[in-house]
Amino acid sequence: MEGIVKRFPGVLANAGIDFSLSWGEVHGLLGENGAGKTVLMSILYGLYQPDQGRIFVRGKETRIRSPHVAIQLGIGMVHQHFMLVPRLTVLENMAVGWEPRLGPLLDRRAMREKIEALVEEYGLEVDPDAKVEELSVGEQQRVEILKALYRGAEVLILDEPTAVLVEQEVEALFSTIRTLKEQGKAVVFITHKLHEALEICDRITVLRKGKNVGTLSASEATEEGLAEMMVGREVVFTVSPEPVKSEGRVLLSVEDLSARDDRGVPVVRGVSLQVYDHEILGIAGVQGNGQKELVEAIAGLRRPTSGRVKVGEHDVTGRSPHTLASRGLVHIPEDRHLRGLILTFSVEENAVLGRHREPRFALGPWAQRRSAIRAHAQELVRRFSVSVPGLSAPARTLSGGNQQRLILARELSRAPQVVLAVQPTRGLDVGGMEFVWEQFLKARKEGAGILLVSMDLDEVMMLADRIAVMYQGEIVAVLRRGEATKRELGLLMLRGKGAVD
Amino acid sequence: MGILSLNLFISALRLATPIALVALGETYSERAGVINVGVEGMALAGALSCAIVAYFTGSPALALIAAIGIGASLGALHAVWSVYLRADHVVSGAAVNLLVTGFALFLTRVIWGWRGTSPSAPTMNAWILVGVGVFLIALSQVYIFRTPWGLRLRVVGEHPRAADTAGINVYRTRLFYTVLNGALCGLAGAFLFNNLGRFTDGMVGGRGFIGIAAMVVGNYRPLPALLAAYLFGFVDALQMRLQEYIPSQFSLMLPYILTVIVLAGFLGRAQVPKALGKPYIKEQG
Ligand SMILES: Nc1ncnc2c1ncn2[C@@H]1O[C@H](COP(=O)(O)OP(=O)(O)OP(=O)(O)O)[C@@H](O)[C@H]1O
Numbered sequence: 211m212e213g214i215v216k217r218f219p220g221v222l223a224n225a226g227i228d229f230s231l232s233w234g235e236v237h238g239l240l241g242e243n244g245a246g247k248t249v250l251m252s253i254l255y256g257l258y259q260p261d262q263g264r265i266f267v268r269g270k271e272t273r274i275r276s277p278h279v280a281i282q283l284g285i286g287m288v289h290q291h292f293m294l295v296p297r298l299t300v301l302e303n304m305a306v307g308w309e310p311r312l313g314p315l316l317d318r319r320a321m322r323e324k325i326e327a328l329v330e331e332y333g334l335e336v337d338p339d340a341k342v343e344e345l346s347v348g349e350q351q352r353v354e355i356l357k358a359l360y361r362g363a364e365v366l367i368l369d370e371p372t373a374v375l376v377e378q379e380v381e382a383l384f385s386t387i388r389t390l391k392e393q394g395k396a397v398v399f400i401t402h403k404l405h406e407a408l409e410i411c412d413r414i415t416v417l418r419k420g421k422n423v424g425t426l427s428a429s430e431a432t433e434e435g436l437a438e439m440m441v442g443r444e445v446v447f448t449v450s451p452e453p454v455k456s457e458g459r460v461l462l463s464v465e466d467l468s469a470r471d472d473r474g475v476p477v478v479r480g481v482s483l484q485v486y487d488h489e490i491l492g493i494a495g496v497q498g499n500g501q502k503e504l505v506e507a508i509a510g511l512r513r514p515t516s517g518r519v520k521v522g523e524h525d526v527t528g529r530s531p532h533t534l535a536s537r538g539l540v541h542i543p544e545d546r547h548l549r550g551l552i553l554t555f556s557v558e559e560n561a562v563l564g565r566h567r568e569p570r571f572a573l574g575p576w577a578q579r580r581s582a583i584r585a586h587a588q589e590l591v592r593r594f595s596v597s598v599p600g601l602s603a604p605a606r607t608l609s610g611g612n613q614q615r616l617i618l619a620r621e622l623s624r625a626p627q628v629v630l631a632v633q634p635t636r637g638l639d640v641g642g643m644e645f646v647w648e649q650f651l652k653a654r655k656e657g658a659g660i661l662l663v664s665m666d667l668d669e670v671m672m673l674a675d676r677i678a679v680m681y682q683g684e685i686v687a688v689l690r691r692g693e694a695t696k697r698e699l700g701l702l703m704l705r706g707k708g709a710v711d
Numbered sequence: 712m713g714i715l716s717l718n719l720f721i722s723a724l725r726l727a728t729p730i731a732l733v734a735l736g737e738t739y740s741e742r743a744g745v746i747n748v749g750v751e752g753m754a755l756a757g758a759l760s761c762a763i764v765a766y767f768t769g770s771p772a773l774a775l776i777a778a779i780g781i782g783a784s785l786g787a788l789h790a791v792w793s794v795y796l797r798a799d800h801v802v803s804g805a806a807v808n809l810l811v812t813g814f815a816l817f818l819t820r821v822i823w824g825w826r827g828t829s830p831s832a833p834t835m836n837a838w839i840l841v842g843v844g845v846f847l848i849a850l851s852q853v854y855i856f857r858t859p860w861g862l863r864l865r866v867v868g869e870h871p872r873a874a875d876t877a878g879i880n881v882y883r884t885r886l887f888y889t890v891l892n893g894a895l896c897g898l899a900g901a902f903l904f905n906n907l908g909r910f911t912d913g914m915v916g917g918r919g920f921i922g923i924a925a926m927v928v929g930n931y932r933p934l935p936a937l938l939a940a941y942l943f944g945f946v947d948a949l950q951m952r953l954q955e956y957i958p959s960q961f962s963l964m965l966p967y968i969l970t971v972i973v974l975a976g977f978l979g980r981a982q983v984p985k986a987l988g989k990p991y992i993k994e995q996g
């Protein structure tokens with residue numbers, strides 16, 4: 211790709227980028243949120259047309275008019291938000307558009323055999339007849355990769371594939387990537403985790419503000435060097451919380467809480483915990499051990515089957531998120547598209563979402579104070595450095611990381627007593643992570659209690675004053691900072707109570 | 712033997728046919744993501760054009776073709792409005808209904824000088840159309856769930872962007888199935904005309920909407936929708952017999968009351984296609 215330029219109203223997403231990919235290489239693509247990684251790769255995949263620039267595929271200049279053309283050229287892309295139909299089976303999702311036929315019918319048998327051959331070849335275990343909606347995120351990603359390979363991908367673009375995976379799954383993905391590489395295929399690997407890029411990539415390209423600031427071979431790169439290239443300044447990878455003294459007030463108390471998941475299986479079983487003032491309580495656990503449902507039950511998004519939730523003195527069990535917010539509890543949800551933002555609404559509308567009824571922003575139930583809303587949005591965008599095309603641009607047009615910043619800005623600006631945060635740094639660049647951590651520590655210093663759910667053990671260990679380990683719906687251990695090593699925590703997460711004896 | 716005779720079950724099948732045809736058509740278009748509430752109008756237009764062509768040419772076969780053709784054209788009109796011009800699907804469908812109702816009054820008046828009715832005209836045996844309907848429904852069950860085209864249809868209504876990346880033309884697919892829906896509504900209208908032997912402007916009488924209800928009850932699957940349509944047809948046949956015993960004003964309400972009750976039970980459970988009623992906008996730039 212040569213001199214790729216792409217403008218959107220108000221932003222120059224790609225400002226003349228050169229990018230090359232050779233056969234048999236894994237090429238890392240790094241850069242801050244909004245640097246233009248996704249846009250550049252979407253151009254290669256035919257989703258967007260570049261305003262300027264040329265693309266050469268196998269040495270020949272090519273116009274990639276649509277993803278369908280890209281696929282025919284052997285280019286496949288796995289998006290961060292999957293292109294799968296939840297209600298259809300794995301087989302149907304993979305077949306569509308390239309169906310093997312038996313007379314006028316879809317030849318399911320032949321398709322199943324093809325899938326099994328691919329599964330065998332790349333070690334990507336999936337059940338062809340399972341419905342996609344029943345699969346975990348990691349499994350869905352495997353389906354997406356298989357789908358691309360089934361369609362003949364020789365070049366595979368993976369947009370932040372590891373953001374949704376747990377450690378073991380990352381290992382499995384890496385071994386698939388290595389297989390692809392051995393076959394002489396090319397992989398573009400977008401990530402915010404520098405150590406991953408160093409581990410798996412041959413070359414690494416860093417983008418900043420729509421420009422290529424350098425391509426270097428992974429062997430000569432270091433985490434510090436890459437981070438500096440990305441952000442343009444030195445970045446810290448760790449923050450050290452200064453000791454603050456808790457007054458011993460319980461801000462959030464959960465008593466014997468139980469809840470079921472969407473299928474009605476009890477997945478939270480009698481959880482009790484307290485969050486004190488000036489404290490971060492981390493919840494560690496492998497994904498799918500009830501953390502999601504626990505947080506939803508606390509946040510008023512899921513009806514608990516038993517137990518109580520109190521914010522301060524007030525019993526708020528089963529009350530609406532709006533009531534909870536008025537008691538000082540804010541929620542930074544895991545799924546930013548489903549719960550965090552309304553993608554088709556503008557940045558300013560999203561900035562006051564949930565607060566739009568406050569007298570500051572509304573004149574009675576019928577009218578909005580547009581200028582107050584705008585001023586507030588302006589302020590948030592500035593203070594939390596969210597980069598946006600404009601305040602009236604739909605939230606959909608923000609890069610993933612900036613969507614997350616907007617949510618954080620909205621929630622933390624309410625001076626909350628209690629913060630419920632789930633995976634708050636997922637998809638954020640190194641600068642963004644540093645920023646979120648600082649914001650949390652600031653809220654803690656000001657007296658807030660934070661319940662932090664994260665699959666990133668390093669993050670939990672660094673920030674949390676106490677760590678509760680959740681395993682199969684129960685809290686199996688609560689440890690103070692420094693009481694356990696990473697290995698011990700990992701074992702508790704994987705095996706529960708019986709792990710440390 | 713009273714009310715429940717074999718005859719009752721047979722006439723139920725006849726009464727179910729137009730409902731089932733509409734349900735089938737709507738299944739296709741909604742699976743592709745297009746809501747079509749214009750089915751009433753499309754069926755009425757089918758019945759009217761059938762009557763006109765039969766009256767002037769004396770050929771029931773030509774009349775049938777005309778009915779299907781008019782239905783398909785109205786389907787195309789609705790598709791252009793809703794798919795290409797991105798009008799609200801319900802508004803566009805309602806416009807079709809209004810348009811046809813007005814035209815029916817106008818044309819009957821101009822042609823026969825009567826307000827809203829035609830004299831009797833040559834017909835074909837309506838049982839042929841019952842057979843055609845049942846055959847099409849069985850065929851569609853296989854088509855939707857077993858063929859590559861059926862798979863593409865389902866993906867277009869659930870996740871148009873995924874369909875697009877797989878090289879499927881979302882717009883054209885939606886146009887095609889909306890036209891097909893119109894054609895099937897026209898066929899339903901043709902049945903109504905051949906069943907009665909002439910045209911009256913109230914002859915569709917909500918059967919289009921009941922067809923949509925049958926589709927919901929059948930959960931967007933042709934054969935279950937046929938069963939649902941049969942249930943509605945059965946109640947319709949039953950109420951006709953009941954008119955001997957209770958005032959017709961009451962018995963006539965029965966099919967509609969049943970629709971409301973059954974819909975209330977099924978509406979929440981049906982697996983509505985994810986992209987239903989949403990315009991597809993290609994990623995621009
Ligand atoms: N469809 C669109 N319309 C308008 N602006 C867009 C659109 N898509 C992306 N942008 C803008 O282009 C810029 C680059 O976005 P891009 O998604 O490529 O960032 P990214 O490097 O992938 O960031 P992240 O790490 O947060 O995913 C951002 O400022 C974004 O707001």
Ligand SMILES: [Mg+2]
Nearest residue numbers: 247248609610
């Ligand atoms: Mg991105």
